[in-house]
């Protein structure tokens with residue numbers, strides 16, 4: 001099983017927007033784009049809203065059937081590790097093997113030495129076509145990379161083998177992620193990480209490094225977009241060399257765990273992937289839940305009442321809700337409006353406050369980020385919330401499709 005050159009991941013906290021999401025991909029395909037639609041959900045999300053990996057499979061299959069979709073689609077067990085992978089093995093066919101927690105743990109001395117020994121042919125300047133940066137490889141550098149990443153690569157292999165034992169190798173897409181860490185991996189580190197994965201026997205098809213800059217949840221990229229573009233391009237060139245040198249899958253590509261809505265890097269991603277005939281996987285997730293909130297606000301009636309209640313409770317339970325995300329949000333509490341004020345606004349203004357139109361005078365980044373963290377509260381409302389999604393499905397679905405197509409798929413893959 002091989003993933004297409006281009007693929008797009010969507011998350012759906014409450015499993016009601018599968019059709020609206022797939023409509024966006026179908027619209028993108030109308031312009032001739034070949035793209036894989038992926039539904040991703042992490043263990044953390046499942047625990048928060050009390051859903052199961054089988055629910056994601058059911059939703060995906062139903063959306064595909066309802067729309068007569070003929071393209072490739074996958075169900076991504078997002079950020080799994082050995083402790084939680086089992087429930088995902090049956091329903092999923094894309095596995096994001098998260099080894100971030102194992103970075104920095106040391107492999108055995110014998111393995112470390114053998115890795116460094118094997119890579120000695122690369123000592124000196126790392127020659128990678130198209131890269132002007134000077135990456136020098138020394139024995140010390142190799143030893144450092146090995147100490148930092150070899151054990152993580154071995155752990156990825158253990159998890160990969162565990163999945164392959166049930167599903168059969170070749171029946172799923174293996175991704176390896178190391179994005180949830182403090183320090184970005186440099187392109188020359190990535191090269192030897194791929195060496196380690198190859199040596200450990202992981203036929204990785206997508207790799208998610210941590211890139212420079214801040215990838216806050218649900219809002220735009222914060223950082224130097226030129227530096228991002230350079231790093232992204234160098235990573236692609238590194239991958240191309242690694243495919244040849246380490247006998248990795250031909251279609252190996254970068255996976256960008258975007259945290260949704262990284263509009264200012266979409267254009268560089270599109271231009272650089274085209275320039276190098278490279279692929280990319282881009283994951284979004286929370287952006288769809290936020291469109292539900294926007295749609296409900298716009299709908300008025302019970303819809304807007306639910307959104308106001310979620311916001312009010314989110315302020316009361318601020319620490320609890322934002323703590324799990326504290327490294328990937330920047331909320332200035334003093335800029336958050338008082339709920340009494342929000343109640344006087346009406347649904348359209350509330351929708352404009354949350355909707356990710358950075359030029360709109362009502363847009364409030366902190367409000368949006370807080371709502372991003374607050375989906376747990378919608379989960380606690382249970383059927384009251386999901387009934388509202390059904391009741392207002394037309395306006396909610398329209399927002400979900402528009403957002404994924406116009407703000408994500410189009411700038412990323414079309415123009």
Ligand SMILES: [Zn+2]
Pocket residue numbers: 079177179180208257
């Ligand atoms: Zn991630």
